[in-house]
Amino acid sequence: MKYTKITETPSHYNDLDQMDTKTILQSMNDEDKKIAFAVEKVIPQVSKLVDALSERFEKGGRLFYIGAGTSGRLGVLDASEIPPTFGLPHERVVGIIAGGDTAIRKAVENAEDDTQQAWLDLKAHNINTNDVLVGIAASGTTPYVIGGLKMARAENILTACITNNPGSPVTEAVDIAIAVNVGPEFLTGSTRMKSGTSQKLVLNMISTALMIKIGKVKGNKMVNMQLTNDKLVDRGTRYIVEGLGVDYEEAEKLLKTHGSVKNALEAGPK
Secondary structure, eight states: OOOOOGGGSOOSOOOGGGSOHHHHHHHHHHHHTTHHHHHHTTHHHHHHHHHHHHHHHTTTOOEEEEESHHHHHHHHHHHHTHHHHHOOOGGGEEEEETTOTHHHHSOOTTGGGOTTHHHHHHHTTTOOTTSEEEEEESSSOOHHHHHHHHHHHHTTOEEEEEESSTTOHHHHTSSEEEEOOOOSOSSTTOTTTHHHHHHHHHHHHHHHHHHHHTTOOBTTBOTTOOOOSHHHHHHHHHHHHHHHOOOHHHHHHHHHHHSSHHHHHHHOOO
8 A cells, every 4th residue: 555654754944954954953843843733632532542551451451552763762761760750660671672672772783674573572561452552663664563562463352553554554554543644854764853853742642641540640740750869759748748648757757657658648637
């Protein structure tokens, strides 16, 4: 099936190397302003995914991200922030990048062209029908991602994708396709720019909405965050001050006694 690869179409701006610094930056910012509006258009698809995810999470299911390059790194980033922010074990949201963890910092040549490796990587985590797999691919053609999604779907695992090319092959390989059309990049083909930013926004929406739905947020507070440094202990203490109406010293004692904001709020003052 023929489709237009929007991420490879020429930039709306010419002669970038002749621009002064302010013009470069203003032009980039003008393009960035379009991203949130493009993401807004895919909210129905994101909503469908979050509802399906929360249903499976309540039964012990997990969320897996797979991707290559920038897309893979963004999936790993989102997954890595779940334990400290929401107190879930690392194995509940897992980010896998083509080429393994080495590829987070250094490109691993040809890793994204292997159609079999993603499924091998997923099988190492014992992925099953309780889980959900989200493939991230700006181009929509990454063999590593498409191969993994096709195998997962064949095993009756719910699949979704985040891409920046509507109608691309990855959208045909999933149950839920999230295709964010941000238009051509400021620097032609550089999908770490608008495409990557849009992927980060969608990932924020997916994981944050999921955590809210499964009870990891109270009001507008991160009540299950890990208390791994002084800043977070202070934040948690202030949440308890606000929630229980106690002074700061008592709130800090409650936090340290009960181990989390949620537990302290539920226990209340003595």
